[in-house]
Amino acid sequence: MRSIWKGNIRFSLVNIPIQIFSAVNTKSNISFKQLHGKDNGRINYKKFCAECEEEVPYGDIVKGYEYQPDQYVVLTKDDLSNIKLKSTKAIDIEAFVDVADVHPTRYEAVYYVGPQGEVAQKTFSLFSQTLIKTGKAGIGRVILRDREDVCMITPHGNGLIMYKLRYPDEIRDINKVPDLGAVEIDDDQLKLAETLVSSLTKTFDEVDFTDRYKEALTELVDTKVAGKQIVTLSEADDDKPVVDIMDALKASIEAAKKAS
Numbered sequence: 001m002r003s004i005w006k007g008n009i010r011f012s013l014v015n016i017p018i019q020i021f022s023a024v025n026t027k028s029n030i031s032f033k034q035l036h037g038k039d040n041g042r043i044n045y046k047k048f049c050a051e052c053e054e055e056v057p058y059g060d061i062v063k064g065y066e067y068q069p070d071q072y073v074v075l076t077k078d079d080l081s082n083i084k085l086k087s088t089k090a091i092d093i094e095a096f097v098d099v100a101d102v103h104p105t106r107y108e109a110v111y112y113v114g115p116q117g118e119v120a121q122k123t124f125s126l127f128s129q130t131l132i133k134t135g136k137a138g139i140g141r142v143i144l145r146d147r148e149d150v151c152m153i154t155p156h157g158n159g160l161i162m163y164k165l166r167y168p169d170e171i172r173d174i175n176k177v178p179d180l181g182a183v184e185i186d187d188d189q190l191k192l193a194e195t196l197v198s199s200l201t202k203t204f205d206e207v208d209f210t211d212r213y214k215e216a217l218t219e220l221v222d223t224k225v226a227g228k229q230i231v232t233l234s235e236a237d238d239d240k241p242v243v244d245i246m247d248a249l250k251a252s253i254e255a256a257k258k259a260s
Contacts, residue, residue: 007090016115017115018113019113019116021112023110093139095139108165124160139152144164196249
């Protein structure tokens with residue numbers, strides 16, 4: 001596994017050499033190329049100017065911010081370079097917080113963190129064990145790919161996990177979701193629903209996380225490559241009659257009991 005960033009975690013007078021790794025395996029994803037249906041030729045894209053209707057070379061393309069409809073302020077490479085933050089190669093921990101206080105909507109990307117060399121192992125492990133004992137997570141800032149992001153560092157096994165966090169103004173207000181509101185719930189319905197949830201409860205590790213779409217897609221590709229006949233499956237009938245909620249809960253509980 002190759003690191004994507006090397007530097008230090010710093011808080012107070014403590015300095016821990018670390019390296020960061022991507023936690024996501026993108027190589028397992030199935031990707032497609034766009035082809036011409038007529039002859040399977042690769043599709044390429046040309047950039048055209050809507051004003052003069054001419055093809056524009058990459059070197060002539062600039063970035064523009066639309067501050068009013070069809071009104072732009074142009075930002076050159078020099079403009080953008082002037083606001084780049086100098087990489088300090090350090091994550092300065094600004095605070096320690098309870099993980100439960102960080103809402104899942106704030107998580108954006110996940111990375112693994114390990115010590116940088118054997119010399120850093122002891123201090124790294126001390127920091128990890130301290131986070132475990134206190135139940136805290138460190139909040140700091142890191143510069144990856146020329147942009148500064150707020151990050152949260154938590155313990156995981158013998159290592160650490162770093163979450164890149166979204167800024168508060170990037171998260172929409174849930175209260176703007178239509179039709180939300182307080183609704184009075186029948187106590188008997190609630191008890192039955194709780195019983196159903198209890199009967200279906202598992203540990204997280206027991207949940208089946210098989211990527212069924214990926215498996216089906218892989219099988220389809222293999223079948224196509226082998227030149228075999230494609231079998232089309234009929235869709236399940238979703239037009240089921242509406243059932244009383246109490247009857248549905250009772251039937252679901254019975255089904256869950258039989259399955260367990």
